[in-house]
Amino acid sequence: VKSGGTTTVTWSSTDTTSCSVTGPGLSASGTSGSQAVTVTTQSTYTVSCNGGAATATVLVNVVPTFQEF
Helix, strand or coil: CECCEEEEEEEECCCCCCEEEEECCEEEECCEEEEEEEECCCEEEEEEEHHHCEEEEEEECCECCCCCC
């Protein structure tokens, strides 16, 4: 993702009673969902279900901007 660009964080879980999703610009709950976030630096998003019994993380990298000199 380019700095300042938007990406969509999507999650879906089965056999769980509750999930929380956190990260820069995102705080949501539910066993499934989708939310657009603006990324300005490398960001980590975490999905934690059933009180932390199941956890997954996603790392979103920012593409560097090059300038000629």
